[in-house]
Amino acid sequence: MPTPNVGARIKEARKVLGMSAEALADKTGSSRSVIANIENGRKSEITVSELVRFAIALECSALYLAPELDPVVPHGRDVRDLMSRLSAIGDIAVFGFRSESEVA
Template sequence: MELYKRIKARREKLGMSQEELATKLGYKSRSTINKIEMGKNDITQSKIIAFANALQTTPSYLMGLDEHETEIYTDDKFPNPNITEDYTTFPVIGDIAKGYNHIAIESWDGDKVDIPNSYLKGHIPKDFFVLCIKGDSMYPQYQDGDKVLILRQSTVNYSGDVGAVIYNDEISTLKKIEFVEDEDWLRLVPVNPNVPPILIAGEELKHCRIMGVPKLLIREM
């Protein structure tokens, strides 16, 4: 199945409209998505990664290199956020290492955190998830044990922005993400100068995806 057909099939399977997909990818209108799904517009490799993130699958699947339709987000096995008039209670899902060797297994041990609804800035609760930080590579900006409210999106807002990312299809980390538009590489950069950055390029990009960007830091004093 061609790339454009897999994009359309995956979008429809998720019950996502062309308008919703366009918004997730930063396109101004659904017409761009429509042209891509009809095979009229080509997309760059970096955009294929963004499409995979938005459609909750892998670039390899969309490109036909992997026939297994991998599902990325499986939040249905966790409690849904509990919404009240003033705040939303989120489950703290697993943890995300600030180093490079943490396997991204989503788990829940019962930990929860209350987020005032005003902090959601008009988004719905399902647009977010909460992760716990382990390690010191982003110290002092983020510290071990911090909880971070992550807004789901498939790209960071600009080069150097902090994002939650999974690479090698299983290792999760929180890092500054540096890139140049339309070039096939990105660099994961820690705040702590004692921890080296890591370059992801070429074939490795097919196994890398951005989960979202941090919007709120919760720290116990």
């Protein structure tokens, strides 16, 4: 299942911080083209670890970036707890997010 809101939310959070796409790419270890593809919806599936890197770089919660995960994780959880809970699920796609092994 694609996650169309993630890219828009990443772009919105980046702009609120006054951060360029290039700066976000540097902070997340991604390329500028990957950032553009995510923000423009051409890359609709990202890994949980990518989601966490974006949340940390953008100083927001992973749940803000991916609100469709909200039913999976109770309100008030931090990014580390989210990562721990999703890692326990294993190598399955969750609401459009795939584990590193599935994307590779």
